[in-house]
Amino acid sequence: xxxxxxxxxxxxxxxxxxxxxxxxxxxxxxxxxxxxxxxxxxxxxxxxxxxxxxxxxxxxxxxxxxxxxxxxxxxxxxxxxxxxxxxxxxxxxxxxxxxxxxxxxxxxxxxxxxxxxxxxxxxxxxxxxxxxxxxxxxxxxxxxxxxxxxxxxxxxxxxxxxxxxxxxxxxxxxxxxxxxxxxxxxxxxxxxxxxxxxxxxxxxxxxxxxxxxxxxxxxxxxxxxxxxxxxxxxxxxxxxxxxxxxxxxxxxxxxxxxxxxxxxxxxxxxxxxxx
Amino acid sequence: xxxxxxxxxxxxxxxxxxxxxxxxxxxxxxxxxxxxxxxxxxxxxxxxxxxxxxxxxxxxxxxxxxxxxxxxxxxxxxxxxxxxxxxxxxxxxxxxxxxxxxxxxxxx
Numbered sequence: 350x351x352x353x354x355x356x357x358x359x360x361x362x363x364x365x366x367x368x369x370x371x372x373x374x375x376x377x378x379x380x381x382x383x384x385x386x387x388x389x390x391x392x393x394x395x396x397x398x399x400x401x402x403x404x405x406x407x408x409x410x411x412x413x414x415x416x417x418x419x420x421x422x423x424x425x426x427x428x429x430x431x432x433x434x435x436x437x438x439x440x441x442x443x444x445x446x447x448x449x450x451x452x453x454x455x456x457x458x459x460x461x462x463x464x465x466x467x468x469x470x471x472x473x474x475x476x477x478x479x480x481x482x483x484x485x486x487x488x489x490x491x492x493x494x495x496x497x498x499x500x501x502x503x504x505x506x507x508x509x510x511x512x513x514x515x516x517x518x519x520x521x522x523x524x525x526x527x528x529x530x531x532x533x534x535x536x537x538x539x540x541x542x543x544x545x546x547x548x549x550x551x552x553x554x555x556x557x558x559x560x561x562x563x564x565x566x567x568x569x570x571x572x573x574x575x576x577x578x579x580x581x582x583x584x585x586x587x588x589x590x591x592x593x594x595x596x597x598x599x600x601x602x603x604x605x606x607x608x609x610x611x612x613x614x615x616x617x618x619x620x621x622x623x624x
Numbered sequence: 625x626x627x628x629x630x631x632x633x634x635x636x637x638x639x640x641x642x643x644x645x646x647x648x649x650x651x652x653x654x655x656x657x658x659x660x661x662x663x664x665x666x667x668x669x670x671x672x673x674x675x676x677x678x679x680x681x682x683x684x685x686x687x688x689x690x691x692x693x694x695x696x697x698x699x700x701x702x703x704x705x706x707x708x709x710x711x712x713x714x715x716x717x718x719x720x721x722x723x724x725x726x727x728x729x730x731x732x
Contacts, residue, residue, distance in 0.1 A: 608670055
């Protein structure tokens with residue numbers, strides 16, 4: 350079996366792969382005493398995979414689509430020193446260009462400072478002020494295809510998988526009038542959500558955040574009991590990373606794609622009615 | 625054969641049924657799609673993240689495919705959609721049913 354390194358970073362194109370040097374192999378065996386990692390989730394950098402392939406890989410650098418079947422033996426993510434060594438080996442092998450190396454260097458700094466091995470990047474999680482904040486449990490929303498399809502960001506933020514693709518205001522008799530903050534916020538208030546200017550205060554319920562893709566759509570985030578934020582983009586899986594693959598410590602600051610308008614924080618609770 | 629553009633988070637996604645002639649073209653294209661021996665890419669994110677097609681079989685069940693960024697995912701397997709050919713074919717089938725500016729954004 351040939352030992353290789355795969356950089357898990359791309360979504361569409363094949364990921365870069367290169368041979369693992371003896372020196373790095375030794376370094377890995379002595380430094381991987383930390384808790385095992387599954388790598389990051391979402392778009393962008395998700396870690397280095399040490400893989401084994403039965404293929405006879407001759408060249409230093411290749412891509413994952415050209416090496417046939419392989420198995421992953423370990424994932425390196427959240428260990429900045431080791432990640433930097435692996436990146437340098439990828440650069441030397443010709444598998445990582447300077448642009449990609451610059452992007453990766455930023456990712457390592459962020460993930461190291463967060464102290465987390467499960468998120469791609471981003472700062473540490475803030476305190477959670479919502480006494481009833483739900484736990485991040487993506488399986489509840491993603492494992493059953495019918496649940497995943499039938500629930501949107503509004504269902505997820507309110508922690509209520511109605512299966513009806515609920516809309517702000519529909520639970521209280523009048524759906525939002527316009528796709529902007531002044532349309533969606535009051536409609537969700539009628540459903541029982543409470544507008545607030547901050548998510549710092551300790552209180553009952555849990556904090557959610559409303560953002561707008563101007564004229565097109567709305568989106569909601571929720572703060573989980575760990576303090577970081579998660580969301581469910583429409584019919585796609587629930588996740589705790591933003592569009593850049595970073596952990597979400599503040600939805601005002603994260604990569605929200607086209608949802609460029611931040612409206613407000615609000616408070617949800619089990620008494621909110623959505624449909 | 626129902627196509628859904630995965631683009632919105634809050635409001636329902638645009639969805640439409642493909643006319644029979646176009647459906648046959650899509651079926652032929654999917655039948656020849658090569659399988660990839662690698663991890664399937666993660667799905668989702670905010671904004672346009674791909675197009676889904678639900679294809680009924682003779683037994684009444686459905687097989688779902690999601691096309692995005694040159695890769696198709698169906699079940700636990702992923703396949704190569706070279707040049708986003710099938711993804712674009714599916715999106716083009718929504719012309720006249722989907723907001724024109726939004727469609728152009730998704731096709732880019």
